[in-house]
Amino acid sequence: MAMQAPSREVADLIARCALRDRAAFRALYDRTSAKLFGVVLRILKDRSEAEEAIQEVYVKIWQRADRYVAGDTSPISWLVAVARNHALDILRARRPMADDIDVALEIPDAGPSPERAAADSQERGRIERCLSTLEPDRAEAVRGAYLDGYSYDELAQRYAVPLNTMRTWLRRSLLKLRECLTA
């Protein structure tokens, strides 16, 4: 896969972190912390919480650097995923108990699986194209769920619809999105 030079450098720094190279860890931090701080700040929407979170995120990156598999995702996407998931974990812990009333009770047997994820660079633009096939407010809801980590409750309030309507919207939109992305 043809990685861009900056991407290859970040991948190299992650690999060196896996080998416990502390200078590489510092370089990785200098290189990527603004992006990852942007991620946790946008999701947590609280500066002091974000400052605490970003420290935990980099500790995780140091500890899990050996789990990064080059080629599956771009290195920066992997780092963003670590930061985003950590911020979402914090949100989940903070939220009042959500009702689990209509979650699927079991996952049915797997159907055909999607093809192995292609490199992000090839996907750039594609998700935008597919989002544009959704109704604008639903596309915005999906984007808000991803970028801001909005819950169903928050989305329902933002779009002034009942909670279950929002769930139905979102699930249908995700299935439509998947259809478009795999077409």
Place this chain on the structure above:
Amino acid sequence: MSTSDDMDGGEGRRNALVAEYVLGLLSPAEHDRVHRLIENDQALRAERDFWVSRFAALNEGYEEVPAPDRLWPGIEARAFGDTRAPVKPGFWESLLLWRSIAAGALAVAVAAIGFNLLQPRPDVSSLTTQLVAALEQEGSNVKFVALYDGTGQVRLTALSGDAVPEKDFELWAIQGGNNPISMGVIPANQRSTVSIAPEVMAGWGEGSVLAITLEPKGGSPSGVPTGPIVAKGAVQQI
């Protein structure tokens, strides 16, 4: 009030559920449950990876915000504090003992290199690079010297480090930003020879890194390192 009616049968519901999981829309209990299901199901993992990689294209929506400089010392203290903690009590030697061994080990390494240079070389090696790597890791007593004299094989000499019950040492080659490539399980406490596979040879040379991890008996089941690094070293020309 089930929304399962809204889904296009089982498969659709399953795919939407994984997408909701990736977006972070599930309640904590449901998130944990789906997480466990995904971990244990190849098809669900593929579905998760699908969504993660597709949504990653939205990452450009995250603006960069410089993190305050004062955060770094906290990260350093937490990250490096952890690495100094013993992985397996009883297995690692104390740092003090390790340091005392290190001086001796270095002398052995130098002697080993010198000895190697005195050996009559096969014709092929006189035309190729002589490479050496000293493999070690702070906090670990495992120490190997690796020598390569152009014959397509790496000779490993264990200088210290005991075998761990139910575990094996596995040797990895790391070249540039590529994934570590397994070079196989190696014995503790003895000399061994490892053939360099073509995919390792392709990037082999000064700057390649050899690393040894502690893996389940027989080596990493997944083909990627799963255990702690017990020794590592960069390949250097001599």
